[in-house]
Amino acid sequence: MASVGFIFGVLLLCANLFTPSSCNGHASPGRLPENHQALFIFGDSLFDPGNNNYINCGISNQANFTPYGETFFNYPTVRFCDGRLVPDFIAEFAKLPLIPAFLLPGLNEFTNGVNFASGGAGALVETHPGTINLEMQLSYFLKVAKSLREELGDAEAKKLLMRAVYLFSIGGNDYHNVNSSTPQSYKRQYVGMVIGNITTALREIYEVGGRKFGFQNAGPLGCLPAGLKQSNGDCVQEKSAVGKLHNIALSKALQKLEGQLQGFKYSIFDYYTSLYLLTNYPSKYGFKQGKIACCGSGPYRGVNSCGGKRGVKQYHLCSNTSEHVWFDFAHTTETANRHLAQLMWSGPPEVTAPYNVKALFEML
Numbered sequence: 001m002a003s004v005g006f007i008f009g010v011l012l013l014c015a016n017l018f019t020p021s022s023c024n025g026h027a028s029p030g031r032l033p034e035n036h037q038a039l040f041i042f043g044d045s046l047f048d049p050g051n052n053n054y055i056n057c058g059i060s061n062q063a064n065f066t067p068y069g070e071t072f073f074n075y076p077t078v079r080f081c082d083g084r085l086v087p088d089f090i091a092e093f094a095k096l097p098l099i100p101a102f103l104l105p106g107l108n109e110f111t112n113g114v115n116f117a118s119g120g121a122g123a124l125v126e127t128h129p130g131t132i133n134l135e136m137q138l139s140y141f142l143k144v145a146k147s148l149r150e151e152l153g154d155a156e157a158k159k160l161l162m163r164a165v166y167l168f169s170i171g172g173n174d175y176h177n178v179n180s181s182t183p184q185s186y187k188r189q190y191v192g193m194v195i196g197n198i199t200t201a202l203r204e205i206y207e208v209g210g211r212k213f214g215f216q217n218a219g220p221l222g223c224l225p226a227g228l229k230q231s232n233g234d235c236v237q238e239k240s241a242v243g244k245l246h247n248i249a250l251s252k253a254l255q256k257l258e259g260q261l262q263g264f265k266y267s268i269f270d271y272y273t274s275l276y277l278l279t280n281y282p283s284k285y286g287f288k289q290g291k292i293a294c295c296g297s298g299p300y301r302g303v304n305s306c307g308g309k310r311g312v313k314q315y316h317l318c319s320n321t322s323e324h325v326w327f328d329f330a331h332t333t334e335t336a337n338r339h340l341a342q343l344m345w346s347g348p349p350e351v352t353a354p355y356n357v358k359a360l361f362e363m364l
């Protein structure tokens with residue numbers, strides 16, 4: 001019985017992968033279904049499915065120990081979460097399998113897309129050295145595009161790259177050393193550099209065929225358990241301000257690209273506002289606790305100690321992650337991620353605009 005179940009499971013898995021050739025690891029030209037769409041993912045810890053397991057990025061950017069992963073995967077997958085992340089849900093909604101980490105050893109099948117995100121990463125090279133910055137993620141993507149051309153032929157690869165959706169969560173980490181005493185002019189200059197690097201990456205992806213770009217904007221940094229005013233749990237507006245500045249600039253930059261690059265389409269999910277609402281009005285969305293994280297130490301578990309491996313050994317762990325918006329000092333629970341992913345996928349224009357990600361997938 002067990003082996004029949006296993007074979008049946010394998011068949012189902014292959015059916016899910018869309019491409020019949022995925023099971024023997026080799027796709028021949030013209031074999032992709034007409035409506036096949038891939039998902040390529042770039043970003044930071046909010047999107048990293050485990051790339052950091054394969055690099056030397058320092059323990060504070062690492063989540064390869066329990067209780068990370070405990071509620072969905074039952075083992076630490078190196079996701080900064082108890083379970084799945086937003087892109088895992090987006091893949092599910094798009095009827096794709098889980099999109100693997102690019103650095104996963106032996107990975108050579110990219111027709112469904114691949115994930116380049118790295119916990120701690122930024123759009124600037126100086127941000128958290130040792131992580132995979134945006135420029136490196138882009139160079140990995142260009143390798144994948146080349147490998148797809150070799151595998152599928154130029155025309156089929158171009159079609160795949162044009163139909164694919166490119167999902168981003170990047171920029172939040174670049175502002176980690178900006179604070180209330182940072183001069184406004186310096187903040188603006190900083191935002192300009194971050195947006196400049198993002199724009200460069202988008203142009204290069206467009207160059208090889210990319211047309212459909214989905215962004216999660218920068219969150220309210222002053223509302224993270226690590227950013228809250230530790231005396232009373234209020235969000236610290238000055239810490240969130242640079243995120244706001246970034247988001248206005250991102251919105252302008254994407255609008256400008258849409259005007260310059262023919263066929264360029266984008267979606268911005270307002271992660272900032274969505275997370276602000278979850279944190280401040282948790283019960284409205286089915287959560288018991290919007291500010292105190294499930295795992296960590298300090299009054300709001302805002303200390304980066306979940307798992308006890310990052311210097312601080314003592315930490316608290318909640319009994320039911322679904323009651324919490326936050327899993328650790330800066331990352332939301334799987335239950336919150338599902339909620340956020342639904343807004344990104346099919347949210348109304350007040351939340352996700354000018355298109356939502358579902359609409360991007362529906363464009364051929």
Ligand SMILES: *[C@@H]1O[C@H](CO)[C@@H](O)[C@H](O)[C@H]1NC(C)=O
Nearest residue numbers: 176177178179180181182183
């Ligand atoms: C603010 O950030 C600067 C670096 O940007 C740093 O030198 C300074 O110590 C920080 N101030 C506070 C209060 O954290």
Ligand SMILES: *[C@@H]1O[C@H](CO)[C@@H](O)[C@H](O)[C@H]1NC(C)=O
Nearest residue numbers: 123124125126135196197200
């Ligand atoms: C991004 O900015 C850094 C400065 O931090 C620069 O060295 C790097 O080359 C830029 N990368 C891209 C892709 O623009």
Ligand SMILES: *[C@@H]1O[C@H](CO)[C@@H](O)[C@H](O)[C@H]1NC(C)=O
Nearest residue numbers: 286287288319320321322323
């Ligand atoms: C965990 O919390 C959620 C949300 O409050 C609730 O629906 C669920 O029943 C709880 N699970 C357990 C095992 O208590």
